Amino acid sequence: MDVLKSAVYLLCFAASLLCMLLLLRSYLRSRSRLLLWSTLCFVGLAINNLLLFIDVVVLPTEVDLLPFRHLSALAGVGILLYGFIWDAE
16 A cells, blocks of 8 residues: 555656646747746646655655645745736736
8 A cells, every 4th residue: 555655646746747847848939928837836846746755655754844845835836826916918
C-alpha cells in the first residue's frame, strides 16, 4: 500500500510538472501573459506536490512540511489570481 501511495504522489508531481512545462512552451511561442501566470501557478503546485511526497514518504515522522506545502500552494494560486485581476482585458 505504501508503494502505491508514493507512486500516486510522484505521478501528481509529474503531472503538475508536465503541465508547467507545456504552459511554458506555449508562453514562449505566443507571449500571452495569461500563459505566464498559469505557468507560475503550476510552479507553485509542482513544488507543493514535491513537498507532499517528501513530507509523507521520505520524512514521515521527522519533519512536518505542512506550512511550506500550504505556502507553496497559496503562492501558486495567488499568482494566478493576481494575473487574472491585473491582466484582465
